[in-house]
Amino acid sequence: AVGLLAPSLAKAAADDPLPSWNDSRSKTAILDFVGRVTKEGGSDFVPVEDRIAVFDNDGTLWSEQPAYFQFFFALARVKQLYPEHPEWENQQPFAAAISGDMKTLAESGEKGMATIVMATHAGMTTAEFAQLVVDWATTAKHPRFNRLFIDLVYQPMLDTLALLRQNGFKTYIVSGGGIEFMRPWTEKVYGIPPEQVVGSSIVTKFEMKDGKPVLMRLPKIDFIDDGPGKPVGINQFIGRRPIFAAGNSDGDLEMLQWVTGGQGPRFGMLVHHTDEKREWAYDRQSKVGRLDKALDAAVAAKWTVVDMKWDWAKIYPFGG
Amino acid sequence: AVGLLAPSLAKAAADDPLPSWNDSRSKTAILDFVGRVTKEGGSDFVPVEDRIAVFDNDGTLWSEQPAYFQFFFALARVKQLYPEHPEWENQQPFAAAISGDMKTLAESGEKGMATIVMATHAGMTTAEFAQLVVDWATTAKHPRFNRLFIDLVYQPMLDTLALLRQNGFKTYIVSGGGIEFMRPWTEKVYGIPPEQVVGSSIVTKFEMKDGKPVLMRLPKIDFIDDGPGKPVGINQFIGRRPIFAAGNSDGDLEMLQWVTGGQGPRFGMLVHHTDEKREWAYDRQSKVGRLDKALDAAVAAKWTVVDMKWDWAKIYPFGG
């Protein structure tokens, strides 16, 4: 009997469109939704052009601890630029960034962070910045796993992206992170092309430089794609109301409200970080990726709250 | 011999991917470019993902005389709203708009125009605004042709859009016009979906209204997608550098410089309005769609300047 069973089990595994998900309620909910919106003639059928899915990035598609990965990039840039800026030795928050004094850095708060971002992300062309990001993404490693940061993406979410695309969905990133920090690698890592990445931005300016047209990055905030900014960014960039949204923090609350508040079938997902062993466990008290109000809202709104520990058979593609 | 020739001529016409273009240099240039970038193994081959084409809208894809069509929409809105705003009777530029005093209206300049746009385009949700645009687009007629404004699109440009898409190009609009004024009808009219429309915008704000999430349109400029703003908008929305750009005025100069200034094969097109009889003739002195600096730049940059009168066998789909 075992010999007879094995091949059909193997086949079931091969046919499983979400192999990195355990057979729990979350997986069933995703499969059920995709089945309903793609069933021609069904009451929940959605035409292909309206199958738009949006995903937060930090903490939803890849990890975000002990700090947003873009922050590691900014710190690396501070160290890179330090030789040209000896004055930083006595200037906060740069001194803390150079010496790795994370406590002082954290105390510098949002203002300190903005100072570092502007000093490290502006003052070059868009092409130069993209190259800096590529150089970092292909070499910089996460301190805990000693793996490239771009290796710390969630295999179950890659499965979900693939399943949605196989079913005619257009998949977008809608992230509070920098749009130009993501675009150089999202196609390779997530299969999401640059034109389907929405994010925060600084002002750019068209200039002729040595007779060549360039776009210069200026140290000035243009758009913050977080919280109530996410539905605004979705409307601005996509111009359609998505029917599927996934996030992991209070910064995704308005996006989930906007997406699931429309007519017809809608899917809202919150990734809840519950796996201290394989990843990290945090929610209501966390400084990074706080999940509090949105967790409460999920109950009333019937969003699917993914429990990483129980729902995910695998966390990272490398098997972690 | 005639009998033998006729079928092959008929076949040639049917096979012609640009049937509304006369067999002139402009047509040849487009066909040659498309042939080169799609020839696998050729030195000018461009992978499908980089085949991005951007088109200005007013004066490039549809007419723009005697005034931008969005201006007609704004005037219709003023008349619609007048009953709720009796004070407009004694207030410029509204009084001029109501009485049809185009001279006074023109004299109110950009400031007057902005006043009218803010009064007529803001103060409602994005969904309400989209409905107003649809209502206008499906009923309002152009005074000269007594046709819907959306009928006044250029058949040769529809041919060009179709040819590019058949060859793997993603086609975008990049217009100084309002992004939300275009999106409700561009898919039907041009085959360009909302997410491939870049335009000027006013600020929108996420709100809960009677327990439902909405995006409110506020009377404040967000982004002007014109002149040096066009390469900025392209970078922000698309995140790739297009290889094909078409425009018709000095507002497209920086977009053409940006697109054709990149490496590899590039195509720049300027539509020159030379046909007073079938459309309009205007360039260096025109208030609407002035083509002056860009026309000079076209020579040095080897952009294709389309002469509407000579290059286009047909102007509008309805045969005009």
Ligand SMILES: [Ca+2]
């Ligand atoms: Ca997040």
Ligand SMILES: [Ca+2]
């Ligand atoms: Ca134009």
